Amino acid sequence: MEQLQREMESLFCNSLCSRLDPRLDELIPIVQQVRSLDMESPKDQQNPVYKKFLDILIKGKELVRKCENVSPLNVFTYLRNMSQLFKLEKEIDDFVQHQMPAATLLGMKQLTRELKDGGHVDMGLMNDLIYGQASKLTRELKDGGHVDMGLMNDLIYGQASNLTSDPYENTLMLQQMSMEGWSQRCETSCKGSQENPNFLVGMEKSMFRVKELLFQSDVLVVGVQCMGGGGKTTLALALCEDSEVKGFFGNNVFFFTVSQSPNLKSVLHTMWEKLINKKIPEFQNAEDAHIQLQQELLMQSMPILVVLDDVWSRAALDILLFEGPGYKTLVTTRDSSTIPKSPSTRLYQLPLLEPDDALSLFCFWAFGQTTIPSTAQENLIKQVKAECRGLPLALKVIGSCLHGQPSPAWESAKNKLSRAEKISDYHKEGLLGCLETSIDFLDEEARECFLDLGAFPEDKKICADALLDIWVYVRKLEWQDAFVILLELASRNLLTLTTNLGSQAITYGSALELYFSQHDVMRDLALYLASRDRIGHRKRLLMPKEESNLPGKWEELKDKTFDAQIVSINTGFMDENQWSEMNFPEAEALVLLFSASDYILPTFISTMRKLKVLLIINRGSKRATVEGIAVLSSLSKLKSIRLERLIVPVLQELSKALWTLEKLSLSLCEGLGNLSKLNKKLSLNFPIMLDFNLDHCCDLEELPYGLCDMSTIRNWSITNCHLVHKLPDDFGKFTSLRMLRLSACPGLKELPASICNLKQLEFLDISLCECLVELPEEIGQLKNLREIDMRECSCLKRVPKSVRSLRTLKHVICDEKIEQQWISVKKSDIPDLVVEAVEEHFTLDWLDD
Incomplete structure (x- = not known):
């Protein structure tokens, strides 16, 4: 990483953009003139190469303008601009080396002959100018300090592989990356809200008071009321982890998110799953589910605390409230009228933060410490903090977005905040106006991406891959650039990221193990900003x-x-x-x-x-x-x-209708059992399919032979499909495959020998395949293999001798029992190999909304 830092800093210190700018200024008019002359020819004789090259140059000019104002400290925007500079270099180099010579041989003599009588243009000179300037432009890009794109990917994806199930820890790590850029991992000692007092600053009294209410024998329901963004959820989550609460209720503390438009039957289904040690019955509707759950809870006798977070209506709460020996409920809500008034209920109104506590929280997110740094402008910081009016969400988001920003950005934020309507419980626009300031620090691409978040429900875990697909196919971003924007939004607390298993698949363009969610107020902000135009003219x-x-x-x-x-x-x-x-x-x-x-x-x-x-x-x-x-x-x-x-419908019928499809992802689906019944003579007709993902498809047992005719596939993922016991013998027909994920398929006993024919394969994930006994003996034929994840493969006792031929292998994740075999391979044959032994980590917590 230090090498990457020096090279990237060198690129900017050499003022690459300032040297490219005049070169582009010289070249664009020349190509424009040639393009104009070419257009005077009959249409069938015009050469499209000139227009293509002109488009590249104009795009390069726009990129240079954008890059000139970006500081290396703004690491996420910096990385995206660097990626685009690499692409510009490749396009210009390709044109100069390949396309331009061919175009000249075919058309330059004819064009010169047709134009020479006019006496206005020396096309030979024009050609020399284009070649000369384009070649110089390419040299400028390369001489500016070439950076290995693989190293840049290591920076981005290396951080992503460190993401955890704790959204707070993830945000801190990404925020430190945005400031320092090059560290391998955030060294902050924070491991979540329950272990770091910074996240609960100013809430000590509230914690004490709510616990006091919960522990009273005559209190069955405690309501916590505050405006949106006031810290209700943070307080509730902290109570779930509090040692005194655990001492009182044991392990029977359960957290459920309700939200503004809940599916009450689904919430009750989840409550039964957590609270009742019996098979889930068929519920006709929410009312039926309530009756059956109530009957079961009356027969139990143990202390239970159920937290119902973000309840918006009394009607929703009534169907989620229960009685039983030792059963208590904590409810968080924006509206105090949601909480029923009875002798067994109590309402606690959560106050906003006092000035000193607000300053500590603001500084924590803005500077990584709870006090104002000695080098900062104290008055300016206090003025910005004051405009957040003690609201924790505003302090957290505004502080995060000002993290690492120069003084002019702070001044701008202060001025905009002072002009906005004041935050209050009665004026939603005041809160949204305050939070809108946080969006000002995003560039246009990242801002558009933030507004897209309004398309997804609040307070729910959504697969990040779904969001990235929109950014790639609709926003036309490169996958890496889209992923960097995702990290940037998370670092600014505009969304949260979680993962239960640090998958290396992200390196290969797959974020299937990564989930995002958004605070309901932040989603309100995205909806608010996206709805300013008239309905018929809105982009969303x-x-x-x-x-x-x-x-x-x-x-x-x-x-x-x-x-x-x-x-x-x-x-x-x-x-x-x-x-x-x-x-x-x-x-x-x-x-x-x-x-x-x-x-x-x-x-x-x-x-x-x-x-x-x-x-x-x-x-x-x-x-x-x-x-x-x-x-x-x-x-x-x-x-x-x-x-x-x-x-899902019959996949074969789906393929007939979707011949243009590049990516198909099925999660928690049934109906795939019909796959194994496909006739061997038939195939699935997805002629340009690149990504095929099956996750938690409970009735999938066997993949048909016809599936392997999709030779264009680069990424194949079958995860958490417990009935899958074998792969087709002709699996090796996936000759374009770069990533193969077979994670958490406990019924899978062997891999077909043909898998060794996957010469392009770079990443193999067989983690949590508990019944997998051995790897193919000829696995050493996978000459491009870079990473293997084989953690928690309990029946896998040895690795084949041929693994010593995997010279490109860089990283192996395995259990301790097989670690020594890989270390032996490292010592004798692959000295650069990183062997990482991990502990058991499998969880289904991601299924909980």
């Missing part, structure tokens, strides 16, 4: 919460054309008569969220001719059937589909 058309039908304002405009690029629809059951014929000709991403056992796709999808990304997510507790898949057959630009908690 988003439903803030679940409704029984489409919003009335949408229905009123159903005969009009919407400009929305991203559409998010959140409903319950919808039959074909409830869908209006809406017109979304510009839509490129569609997010369908629903809570029902059956769902019919809207027919207007067939008119979304530009649609590239489709997400269908069932938020109910059980898998749902989906009808109307045939409407997808007309979508010639569709690139990515993600399905969650569905009974």
Whole structure:
């Protein structure tokens, strides 16, 4: 990392951008003139190479302007700009070395002959100028200090592999990265809210008071009320980990997020799963679930504390409240009227932070310490802090976004905050106006990405891969640039990131093990900023919460054309008569969220001719059937589909309708048992498929032979599919495969020998395959293999001798029992190999919303 730091700093110290700028200024007019002359030729004789090169140069000029104002301390924007400079270098070099010579040989003599009589242009000289200036431009890029892109990837993905299940620790690590940029890992001692008092600054009295109420024998329900962003959830989570609370309730402390538009039946389903040691029965509806759960709890006799976080209505609370011997409930809410008034209930109104505590919290996120640094402008810092009005979320977000910023940025923040409406419990706009200041520190790309978060529900864990697909296919970002933006938003507390297993798959363009969530107030901010235009002209058309039908304002405009690029629809059951014929000709991403056992796709999808990304997510507790898949057959630009908690249609039929698909992800789905029944003579017709992901597909047992005909696939992931016991013998036909993940498939006993034919394979993940007995003897034929993750493979006792031939292998993750075998390989044959022995870590906590 120190080498990377020196090289990247050198690139800026050499003023690469300042040297590129005049070179581009000289070259662009020359190419423009050649392009103009070329256009005077008949259309069939024009050469497209000149226009392509001109576009590259103009894009390079815009990039230089953007880079000139970026400090290396702003590491996330810096990394994205560096990535684009690499791309610019490659494009110019490719043009100079390959495309331009061919174009000249074919057309330069003819163009010169046709133009020479005019006496205006010496095309030979023009050609020399283009070659000369373009070659100099390429040299400027290379002489500026070439940086190995692999090292840059190590910086980005190395940090990502250190992410944990603790969102606070992750934010701190990324924030330190944004300031120092080059450290391998945040050394901050913080391990979560319960272990670091900085996260609970100013809440000691509130903690004491709420515990006092909970421990009273005659109190069954305690409500904690405060405005959004006031620290209710932070307090509730801290209480769950408090030693006195654990001493009183033991291990029977359970936390459930309810949110603004809850699926109450699903919440009750999860409560049964956690509270009752019996098989989950069939619930007809939420009321039936409440009755059955109440009956069971009355028969139990033990201290239980249930935390219901973020409850918005009395009606929702009534169906989630229970009685039983030793049973108590802690409720957090914005509205005090949500808490019932009775002799057994108490309401605690959580105060905002006192000035000294507010300053400590603000400084913690702005400077990594609880006091104002001696080199900082004390008055300016106190003025910015004061505008946050003691609201913890505002202090945390504004402090994070000012982290590492120069004085002018602080002055700008102070001025904007002072002009905004004051924060109060009665004026939501005041809070949002304050938090909007945090968005000012994002560049245009990152700001657009933040606004896209409004398409997803608040306070829910969402697979980061789904969000990145939108940014890649709709925002047209490179995957690495999109991932850097994700890290940047997390470092600024604009979203939180968690993972239960630090997967190396991120290095290969897969974020399937990474989850993001957003505070409901931050989602409100994204919705607020995205809804400033009139409905028909918004770039994002988003439903803030679940409704029984489409919003009335949408229905009123159903005969009009919407400009929305991203559409998010959140409903319950919808039959074909409830869908209006809406017109979304510009839509490129569609997010369908629903809570029902059956769902019919809207027919207007067939008119979304530009649609590239489709997400269908069932938020109910059980898998749902989906009808109307045939409407997808007309979508010639569709690139990515993600399905969650569905009974999927026959995959072979799906492939007939989706021949343009590049990525298919199925999570928590049923219906894949039919895969093994495919006729061996048939194949799945996904001719350009690049990514195929199956996760927690409970009835998948065996993959068909026809599946291996998708020779274009680069990333293949089958995870948490417990019934899968074998792979097809012809698995080696995936000749383009770079990443293979077979994690948590405990029924898998062997890998086919043909896997050794995957000459492009770089990453192999067989972690948590408990029944896997051995690796193929010829695994040493995988000459490009860089990483193997084989942790928690309890039956795997030895590694084949051929692994000594894996000269490109850089990293092995394994259990302690097999660690010595890999160390022996390292000593004798692969000296640069990093062998990492890890402890057992498997968990299903990620399934909890």
